Amino acid sequence: xxxxxxxxxxxxxxxxxxxxxxxxxxxxxxxxxxxxxxxxxxxxxxxxxxxxxxxxxxxxxxxxxxxxxxxxxxxxxxxxxxxxxxxxxxxxxxxxxxxxxxxxxxxxxxxxxxxxxxxxxxxxxxxxxxxxxxxxxxxxxxxxxxxxxxxxxxxxxxxxxxxxxxxxxxxxxxxxxxxxxxxxxxxxxxxxxxxxxxxxxxxxxxxxxxxxxxxxxxxxxxxxxxxxxxxxxxxxxxxxxxx
Numbered sequence: 028x029x030x031x032x033x034x035x036x037x038x039x040x041x042x043x044x045x046x047x048x049x050x051x052x053x054x055x056x057x058x059x060x061x062x063x064x065x066x067x068x069x070x071x072x073x074x075x076x077x078x079x080x081x082x083x084x085x086x087x088x089x090x091x092x093x094x095x096x097x098x099x100x101x102x103x104x105x106x107x108x109x110x111x112x113x114x115x116x117x118x119x120x121x122x123x124x125x126x127x128x129x130x131x132x133x134x135x136x137x138x139x140x141x142x143x144x145x146x147x148x149x150x151x152x153x154x155x156x157x158x159x160x161x162x163x164x165x166x167x168x169x170x171x172x173x174x175x176x177x178x179x180x181x182x183x184x185x186x187x188x189x190x191x192x193x194x195x196x197x198x199x200x201x202x203x204x205x206x207x208x209x210x211x212x213x214x215x216x217x218x219x220x221x222x223x224x225x226x227x228x229x230x231x232x233x234x235x236x237x238x239x240x241x242x243x244x245x246x247x248x249x250x251x252x253x254x255x256x257x258x259x260x261x262x263x264x265x266x267x268x269x270x
Contacts, residue, residue: 060096063092064092067088069088154195162240185238185240213254
């Protein structure tokens with residue numbers, strides 16, 4: 028998904044070279060195309076659409092085709108990370124921008140940053156949904172808890188927090204809360220000063236319940252009302268991700 032998104036954003040901002048030069052390019056890379064069609068199990072028709080900037084087909088084979096093509100061209104590494112410098116250098120040779128005011132470096136960086144944010148949101152959403160399923164709570168309760176509303180205190184709500192803590196590394200599988208992990212992660216998104224945050228978390232991790240779920244809930248309930256998140260982590264974004 029990440030690769031298809033960045034290609035989509037990028038291709039809609041560029042204009043292909045004249046047809047004769049495009050034909051030379053097509054011949055040069057036909058080996059890559061055929062290999063990626065076979066690897067991704069997509070069709071030649073879909074591959075042609077993608078090459079021409081038509082993103083009407085967005086299924087998994089189409090996404091994997093783009094991933095394969097990017098890898099073979101050296102635009103991403105084996106871990107799926109985009110190589111902005113390589114993309115910039117190669118695309119400058121074969122594309123011209125639609126707008127004279129646009130800059131290749133800025134365009135590529137914007138595309139990569141956009142897909143990185145989407146990737147993070149998807150990562151977050153997948154784990155939230157997994158915890159909703161595991162705990163048998165509801166999306167509404169999950170949203171309340173994430174925004175610091177503890178009006179629902181039943182076992183599913185408590186176990187949602189327990190699952191969340193485990194999924195994001197705040198607690199290990201033995202039910203032991205890891206204060207250093209919580210502090211490190213909250214430092215990046217909390218308005219609270221580092222020394223105050225450390226003092227708060229070290230106090231809250233002493234909270235204990237009769238079960239692992241209740242312990243996680245009590246720890247979270249202790250620190251969450253006192254932690255003000257930066258703008259990008261406020262409730263509207265949380266609600267959008269959960270939905």
